[in-house]
Amino acid sequence: MTAPISAFIRAKNEERMIGDVIRAAQQVVSEVVVVDSGSTDKTIEIAEELGARVVRSPWLGGGKQKRLGEDACTHDWLLDLDADEIVAPELASEIGVLFANGAPERSVYQMMMATAPPVGAVWRDFNLVDRRKLYDRRVVRAPDHANYDQFDVPSGVSVGKLRAPLLHYSFRDLAHLEDKFTRNSAGRARNTKLKPLWLLQLRVVFGKPFYFLNQYVRRGLWRAGWYGFAVANIAAHGRWMKDALMVEIHLRNRQGRED
Known part of the structure; x- marks a missing residue:
C-alpha cells in the first residue's frame, strides 16, 4: 500500500536506470514526478509508460531544478531521488510503516545512501552518506541555488x-566515476567563494595524499579491496582538481587586472 508521498526525480538521458528507479519508488509513494532537462533517449517514454508525470524544463542548476520538482508534486510530503537511486524493499517497508497512521511525527527524515558498485556487493557498512531525502515541503525546501541542492x-x-539504506548506483564504471568528479569539481570551483591563493597553492602541492586517506581510511574504502583503492584515488583527484581550478581562477583574475 502506498503512502501520500510524491517522489521527484531529476533526469536527462537516464534510460539506463529510470525504469528501475520509478518502479522501486512506486513500492511506497503514490506519485512520481520526473523533471526532465532535455533527454534525447527513451527516458521520457519509459517514465510515462510507468505512470510517472514528466515535467520538461531546461537545466537551471541543482537546487533550482529540485525546486521545480517540489512545486510540481501533488503531495506535501516528498521523496527526493536522483535517477540512479533505488528504494530497496526494506526502505519502502520502513517508510510505509512510518505513514501507516497518518503523517509522521517529524517533518524531515534522513537515510543512509549505500553505494552499489558496478562489481561486487553493495557497500552497506562503509562509505555511507547520510541524506535528508524524505521531508514535508511546508517546513523545508531545496535551496534556490544553481550548484548546491542540499537544504539546511x-x-x-x-x-x-x-x-534501511537507499541504494546508490552512482557510477557505471571507473571512467564514468572520474568524469562525474571532474564535472562536479568544475562546478564547485566556479560557485564556491575563493579561498586565499596561498592556501589553495598549498593544497595543490600537499593536499592530494590527505584527500586519498580521507576516502581510503576514514570512509573505509580499504574494505573494498583494489576496487576501493581505485575509487579512493579518483575521489581524491576530483577533490584536488577543485583546488587546482580555483588557483586557475585566481590567476585568470590577476591576468585580467594586469591587462
Missing part, C-alpha cells in the same frame, strides 16, 4: 532517522 534544517526542527 531550520532551527528547532527535529530530524528522524530511517534504518
